Amino acid sequence: MSNPQQSELKTAHSATVATLTEVTHDPIDAMRLAADLFAMSAYRAERAVALETGLSSPTPPKPLSKYLRIFTTSIKARLMETAGLLGTDELDRLKKLGPALARRMERNDPDLAEGIYELVCMEPQDAAVWIHEHLDHIEARFAS
Numbered sequence: 001m002s003n004p005q006q007s008e009l010k011t012a013h014s015a016t017v018a019t020l021t022e023v024t025h026d027p028i029d030a031m032r033l034a035a036d037l038f039a040m041s042a043y044r045a046e047r048a049v050a051l052e053t054g055l056s057s058p059t060p061p062k063p064l065s066k067y068l069r070i071f072t073t074s075i076k077a078r079l080m081e082t083a084g085l086l087g088t089d090e091l092d093r094l095k096k097l098g099p100a101l102a103r104r105m106e107r108n109d110p111d112l113a114e115g116i117y118e119l120v121c122m123e124p125q126d127a128a129v130w131i132h133e134h135l136d137h138i139e140a141r142f143a144s
Contacts (some may be wrong), residue, residue, distance in 0.1 A: 032065035086126035
């Protein structure tokens with residue numbers, strides 16, 4: 001894969017597995033999490049190829065690790081709570097931006113990734129206020 005926009009598949013090093021074991025507090029789930037991370041890396045590479053060639057997007061992998069399933073469920077709940085605090089117009093505007101934001105994330109835009117990270121770490125009420133206050137700027141920057 002010579003395209004720098006595509007994710008490179010890498011094996012998990014022993015230090016990585018040790019770190020995952022510290023995070024999950026379970027060596028078996030740490031190995032499952034390593035497999036999940038590898039599967040997501042492969043999925044992102046397949047998706048990048050599909051986007052470039054016009055093929056249909058592959059199906060994302062289902063998480064094997066308990067840790068990732070709990071994390072994903074928690075993030076979805078926070079996002080749903082934030083979405084519930086936004087107006088219909090704001091949600092429609094965000095939905096229209098979705099494809100452009102996804103393309104930028106596929107290209108590993110570090111500023112966008114950092115912004116999304118900060119937004120997800122906010123309390124849902126604070127995130128909704130932030131979105132409300134910055135939506136015009138977000139549209140101007142990311143609308144395709």
